Amino acid sequence: MPAATTTYLEAIRRLLTQLEEHETSAIDQAGQRVAQSITAGGVLHVFGSGHSMLAAIEPTVRAGGLAAVNLLFDAALSPTDPSRVSTVERLPGYAGTILQHTSVEPGEVLIVISHSGINPVPIEMAAGARERGLTVVAVTSLEHSRRASSRHVSGRRLYEVADIVVDTHAPFGDTTVDLASAGTGAVSTILACAAVNAITVRAAELLAGNGADVPVLVSQNVDGGDDHNERQIERYRR
Template identity: 35%
Template sequence: MTYGASYLERAAAILGEIREKQGANIAKAADVMAEAIANGGLVHVFGSGHSVIPVLDIFPRYGSFPGFHPLLDPRLMWFNVLGPGGVRELLWLERQEGYISVFLRNFKLLGKDVLLVFSHGGLNAAPVEAALEAKRLGLTVVAVTSLENHRRATATHSSGKKLADLADVVIDNCVPPEDALVEIDGLSEPVAAGSTVAVVAIAMALLSEVAGRLVKLNVTPKVFVSPNVAGVSPRHNEEVFEAYRELTDR
């Protein structure tokens, strides 16, 4: 088997494990998310570093809809490898206690809302403090993380908490702590990360489940669609953005 085929096989196995073992937790999370959106609340979505990727994908993305509210901070992403906006700064900042409580002051988080937090490791101050602040404000917290890493690792936050300790619903991404999946002959470290595939799939599964529940509740999601699809009104996506503004203008 080629190394590429090995990666695809491992990734497929992880997705299969998520489907088999995490379906009930995905459904439980979708229940609270749909209820929040149906009652005029929001599902705030947070991650730092590579965990920003599912946050970016859950809205606005073709096939997504308002109700999901990405909490984005360019300082918790990177726009460079070295130098300003580089990885070193990001890795330092996401471990600093106190920053996230300041960042979250930019948003109005209500008790009827949900916070969805993505973090493979579940240890850094950024995801832990996002969950702590959400719990303080009365939100329901959903965590997507590696439960194997949660079981193995020691908490690094001064609270003694890891992300999964704080969540009302925990979805295991089923990816090993080291993240990389492929062993190369002659190389001591594995390569090719698996968590991005896993968490984006979980995000899309949640999105799908929430949409189905909203329709059953007689709430029609305003779906963001590709303007290249035949028959789509030029006004359609403007209406999506207007719906998003109405939901987030608190």
């Protein structure tokens, strides 16, 4: 196997091990809050901008995932238009507009995903959700965030405005392979997806342990999958 490929795959394994060894407590706390919200009739909201949106999409209508998941989606923040999202996610006040048009309730949980945690939109999304009585879970790289300057007027970073912080342990600059001319080998999306799925798996485990109905979706490519999923999703149509 080429050296760079080996280095990259080894970095993923090493960072996933760090996630497991150091973030179990935070993942457990987040899972407990999600389970409590679902038990009370609430849902799990997820948000990310740029490539962090990919990790927010991951648990949404996911086979083996929870039906009670609501993606806070805004097309202007999609990574499919890099030049646009890099501008929009730095706009003060933009997150408040998204929240105004979103059905969020006190007692629910919002996971905000941001590798750097320094841009106004994810920071204000977290702060605005907390003001509305939600528990906010930040999935972010503390190494990157602590080394980068906040772009928010308050000077705060995402991890400083969240209730629970899950550190992805992704490196500063999101590269793991050093080449002669540049760094490469991004890992933030992989680690964020692992963290978010770990939270939802823990929530499902807690719901099952309490004897509750676990609203888990199945693959639409198995017999009866469409009917099962439609029944589950209908419970959270709002």
